[in-house]
Amino acid sequence: MEFIAQHPVLVVSLVKIVVLLFLVLTTLAYLSWFERKVVAHIQSRWGPYYVGAHGLLQPLADGMKFLFKEDLTPPGADRLIFVLAPMLALTLAITTLALIPFGPATITILGHPTQLVIANVDIGLLFLFAITSIGVYGVALAGWSSNSKYPLLGSLRSSAQMISYEVSLTLSVVGVLLVSGSLNFNEIIGRQSGAFWHWNIIHAGRGIFPQIIGFLCYITAAIAETNRVPFDLPEGETELVAGFHTEYSSFKFAMFFMAEYGNMITVSCLATILFFGGWLSPFPESWKWTQYLPAAGLLLLGIYLGYDTAMQMRGIARIQLAVVTLLVLGLGFLCLLPSLEPIIQGPFWFLTKVALFLFFYVWTRGTLPRFRYDQLMSFGWKLLLPVALLNLVITSLWIVYPMLVRHG
Amino acid sequence: MNLPLILFFVFALIAVVGALLLILAREPIHSALALILVMVALAALYLMLGAEFIAAVQIIVYAGAIMVLFVFVIMLLNAGVEERTDWSKMAKFAGLPLGIFFLLELAHWLARSAVGATPASGSSGPITAVSTRELCVQLFRTYLFPYEATSILILIAILGAMVLARREE
Amino acid sequence: MSAVPISYFLVLSGVLFGLGVVAFVFKRNIITIFMAIELMLNAVNLAFVAFARAHNQLDGLVFVFFVIVVAAAEAAVGLAIVITLAQNRESLNVERVNLLKF
Numbered sequence: 061m062e063f064i065a066q067h068p069v070l071v072v073s074l075v076k077i078v079v080l081l082f083l084v085l086t087t088l089a090y091l092s093w094f095e096r097k098v099v100a101h102i103q104s105r106w107g108p109y110y111v112g113a114h115g116l117l118q119p120l121a122d123g124m125k126f127l128f129k130e131d132l133t134p135p136g137a138d139r140l141i142f143v144l145a146p147m148l149a150l151t152l153a154i155t156t157l158a159l160i161p162f163g164p165a166t167i168t169i170l171g172h173p174t175q176l177v178i179a180n181v182d183i184g185l186l187f188l189f190a191i192t193s194i195g196v197y198g199v200a201l202a203g204w205s206s207n208s209k210y211p212l213l214g215s216l217r218s219s220a221q222m223i224s225y226e227v228s229l230t231l232s233v234v235g236v237l238l239v240s241g242s243l244n245f246n247e248i249i250g251r252q253s254g255a256f257w258h259w260n261i262i263h264a265g266r267g268i269f270p271q272i273i274g275f276l277c278y279i280t281a282a283i284a285e286t287n288r289v290p291f292d293l294p295e296g297e298t299e300l301v302a303g304f305h306t307e308y309s310s311f312k313f314a315m316f317f318m319a320e321y322g323n324m325i326t327v328s329c330l331a332t333i334l335f336f337g338g339w340l341s342p343f344p345e346s347w348k349w350t351q352y353l354p355a356a357g358l359l360l361l362g363i364y365l366g367y368d369t370a371m372q373m374r375g376i377a378r379i380q381l382a383v384v385t386l387l388v389l390g391l392g393f394l395c396l397l398p399s400l401e402p403i404i405q406g407p408f409w410f411l412t413k414v415a416l417f418l419f420f421y422v423w424t425r426g427t428l429p430r431f432r433y434d435q436l437m438s439f440g441w442k443l444l445l446p447v448a449l450l451n452l453v454i455t456s457l458w459i460v461y462p463m464l465v466r467h468g
Numbered sequence: 469m470n471l472p473l474i475l476f477f478v479f480a481l482i483a484v485v486g487a488l489l490l491i492l493a494r495e496p497i498h499s500a501l502a503l504i505l506v507m508v509a510l511a512a513l514y515l516m517l518g519a520e521f522i523a524a525v526q527i528i529v530y531a532g533a534i535m536v537l538f539v540f541v542i543m544l545l546n547a548g549v550e551e552r553t554d555w556s557k558m559a560k561f562a563g564l565p566l567g568i569f570f571l572l573e574l575a576h577w578l579a580r581s582a583v584g585a586t587p588a589s590g591s592s593g594p595i596t597a598v599s600t601r602e603l604c605v606q607l608f609r610t611y612l613f614p615y616e617a618t619s620i621l622i623l624i625a626i627l628g629a630m631v632l633a634r635r636e637e
Numbered sequence: 638m639s640a641v642p643i644s645y646f647l648v649l650s651g652v653l654f655g656l657g658v659v660a661f662v663f664k665r666n667i668i669t670i671f672m673a674i675e676l677m678l679n680a681v682n683l684a685f686v687a688f689a690r691a692h693n694q695l696d697g698l699v700f701v702f703f704v705i706v707v708a709a710a711e712a713a714v715g716l717a718i719v720i721t722l723a724q725n726r727e728s729l730n731v732e733r734v735n736l737l738k739f
Contacts, residue, residue: 141497183600186524193532197504200536204497204543216543223536243600476641480649487656487676496668503672506653510679513646517690522701526682529705534675534712541716542668545723567655574651578644598698606695607702618706625710632717 068172075169076178077158084157084322089119091321095422102426113368113377116384129310134207137307141205146308146315149198153322156191159184160329161245163339163406176406177246185243188330189230192285196222198319199287199294199304206307215304217433218287218294224440225284225291231448232277235455236260236334239268249338256342261335269458273451275335277444279420282327284440286320288421290428291436328417329410336413339406351401354408358392475516483509496542500535507531518597521604646687653680665730667719671712678708 093108093115100107108115133142161177168174181187196219203215239260240248252259260271284291294304305316332338343350365385372378395404431439482505489502507530514523607615657680660673682701689697723729 138495138497141501181520182597183520183524186521186528186600190524190527190532193528194508196532196536197539200539200543201501204539212543216540219536219540223533470640472640476645480645483649484652484656487653487660490669490672490676491656491660491663496666496672499669499672503676506676507679510683513649513683514686516641517646517686519686519689519698519701522682522686522698525702525705529709530675530679534709537712537716538668538672538675541720545668545720545729571648571652571655575644575648578647579642581644598695603695603698603702607699611699611703614703618703618710621707622710625713629713629717632714632721 068170072169072172072174073178076174080157080178081154084154084325085318087325088318088321089123091325091418092122092317093119094418095425098419098422099426102423113372113381113384116380123314126311126314131310131312132307134307136207138205138207141201143312145198145202145205146312146319148201149195149319150315150322152191152195152198153319153326156188156326157322157329159188159245160326160333161249161338162410163403164246164249165403165406167403175246176403180244180246183243184245185233185237185248185334188326189226192229192323192326193223193226195319195323196226198316202308202316203304206304208307211304211306214294214306218304221291221294221433221436221440222285222287224437225281225444228277228440228444228448229281229285231445231452232274232281233334235269235271235274235451238452238455238459239263239271245333245338249333249340252337253340253345255344256337259335259337259340259342269455271335271451271455273447274455275331277448277451278331278335280444281440281448282331283421283424284436286323286327288320288324289425290431293430293433293436324418324421325414328414328421331417332410332413339410341405341409351405352396354404355392355395355401357408358388358395362389362392472516476513479509479512479516482506483513497539500538500542503538504531504535507535520597521600643687643691647684650680650684650687653677653683665732667722667729667731667734668716670731671715671719675708675712678704 096118097107097115108118111117111121133139158178159181161175161180163176166173166175199222200215200219203211203213203218206212236248237243240251242248252263256262261275262270262272283289287295305313308316341350341353362385365381365388369378369381369385372381394400395408486502486506486509490499490506493499493502507526511523511526511531514520514526654677657673657677660676661670664670664673682704685697685701685704689695689701719729722734726734728734
């Protein structure tokens with residue numbers, strides 16, 4: 061206990077890291093379930109529905125499969141780099157989540173008041189870009205160390221794509237930086253306070269150019285950066301077998317899989333923070349009844365799940381869904397507790413917006429066809445980069461114009 | 469033994485080990501990875517010295533773009549294993565002790581100088597980091613001309629690289 | 638909280654620079670020699686940042702920014718030359734590039 065008293069920041073950070081890591085790994089697993097379900101419904105089929113009610117235990121089954129598969133190393137592969145690449149990819153994908161603020165409230169862990177963020181760094185945005193820019197190595201080294209043609213080609217294409225779209229990604233965000241005047245996430249969110257028309261994407265009033273172009277550039281560059289459809293030629297199944305992770309099996313492949321979803325989550329969180337107000341609620345502050353929306357939403361979901369439990373055919377599925385129903389209802393009632401109510405507001409809105417972004421990601425995956433590689437590169441350099449630069453120039457002119465007019 | 473000193477030694481050790489791996493590695497790709505390790509350790513040291521923007525720029529530009537270029541070129545040209553040479557007797561028996569002696573002498577005189585004894589902190593207490601805003605104000609006022617000159621330099625480099633690497637059609 | 642004296646950082650910078658020089662002199666692969674140059678530039682950057690902290694001025698940091706930018710430009714052009722050379726001479730060994738005309 062003395063250790064906790066002497067090093068409060070360290071212990072509290074460790075607790076937050078453990079909680080966040082647990083939540084993130086669970087979310088990664090269930091994101092794969094979500095993607096398979098949504099893509100299946102877009103394609104007029106059902107997706108996983110057998111393993112557990114509505115296929116909810118499918119990620120567990122997949123996890124066990126990945127753990128028990130044979131772990132092959134291709135002959136002639138560079139052992140050290142072969143093992144290092146997936147670890148690097150996954151570590152970097154999850155590390156970025158340490159910078160994300162989940163809410164404004166101050167909670168008390170082990171007797172010490174802390175914020176709902178692991179590392180509130182002053183240069184948060186820049187640091188996040190630094191971590192994503194090292195993420196290119198996970199892909200490049202994976203292809204090289206596999207000692208095989210298709211992975212090498214896939215990894216070269218994929219890394220070239222990632223570094224090309226990284227430039228447009230950073231430029232499209234600079235408009236938001238000009239508007240906010242700070243690289244700290246909490247301050248960027250603070251400047252968007254009010255109702256949803258004060259979010260950076262619309263930003264009514266205060267003489268600031270709405271960042272719609274910046275948002276569209278950002279979301280396009282982000283989809284390309286995370287190697288998702290329609291920009292996933294380097295790992296497309298019909299083109300290059302499986303691209304840079306062809307020769308990986310079992311747990312290393314699972315690590316690449318999780319790293320891709322981790323990057324998706326990071327990019328969605330960043331889009332929410334920069335353009336959609338982060339943990340701010342879309343309703344004005346004066347509407348006090350909106351504080352009960354999280355509880356209301358969770359309770360409604362619990363009631364629907366209860367109805368679904370009764371409609372299940374199989375006994376096992378009924379038991380599983382009943383457990384989930386009870387969990388959701390329990391969470392809903394927890395949100396009604398007066399002590400927890402202000403704390404839950406921020407994370408609820410943040411996670412809702414991130415979930416909507418993830419749904420948008422999966423929706424594009426089910427809908428759009430793939431770009432060809434030369435179309436991809438020319439789009440990135442010849443269209444996206446000039447548009448991002450144009451957004452930057454217009455935003456800065458919009459901000460500076462009143463000053464210019466005043467000084468004649 | 470306080471935390472800043474321990475952190476310094478950890479990162480300094482990582483940097484020196486990385487540099488040694490750069491020299492001793494047999495394949496260029498391992499040398500590239502060792503250099504990336506050195507750069508990341510140096511970025512951590514910049515953070516300790518309070519230069520947060522420079523640490524971020526080091527990782528984004530140096531470790532995240534320049535070294536990616538190096539790794540690309542190594543992968544494209546398939547640079548193989550390097551041949552080993554035997555170092556001459558002079559290098560082994562006189563070079564290393566002489567090098568270490570010079571290093572110790574340098575450390576001694578640096579520690580005794582006025583600059584060297586300054587602790588890496590403000591007058592007392594932890595370092596106040598240099599804010600990005602201050603640095604960029606300097607960059608765009610006092611150093612505006614070098615800034616614009618480096619943009620032209622980068623343009624020239626882009627054109628040069630494109631012309632050099634183009635295959636004759 | 639007593640902190641680390643600046644001389645420690647300068648000695649580290651000197652050590653890294655020396656190791657860069659050793660790598661530059663003893664290595665044969667042109668790409669590894671380029672990487673030794675980058676190591677030397679990094680060591681110099683560390684010295685600049687240490688001195689900027691010692692004198693509490695920002696000019697050292699601005700100079701580091703420019704060194705990084707110029708190193709990027711130099712790496713791009715240098716590696717383009719290396720690629721052209723490798724395609725013409727089929728070898729990356731600096732000792733084999735000893736004829737003016739192949």
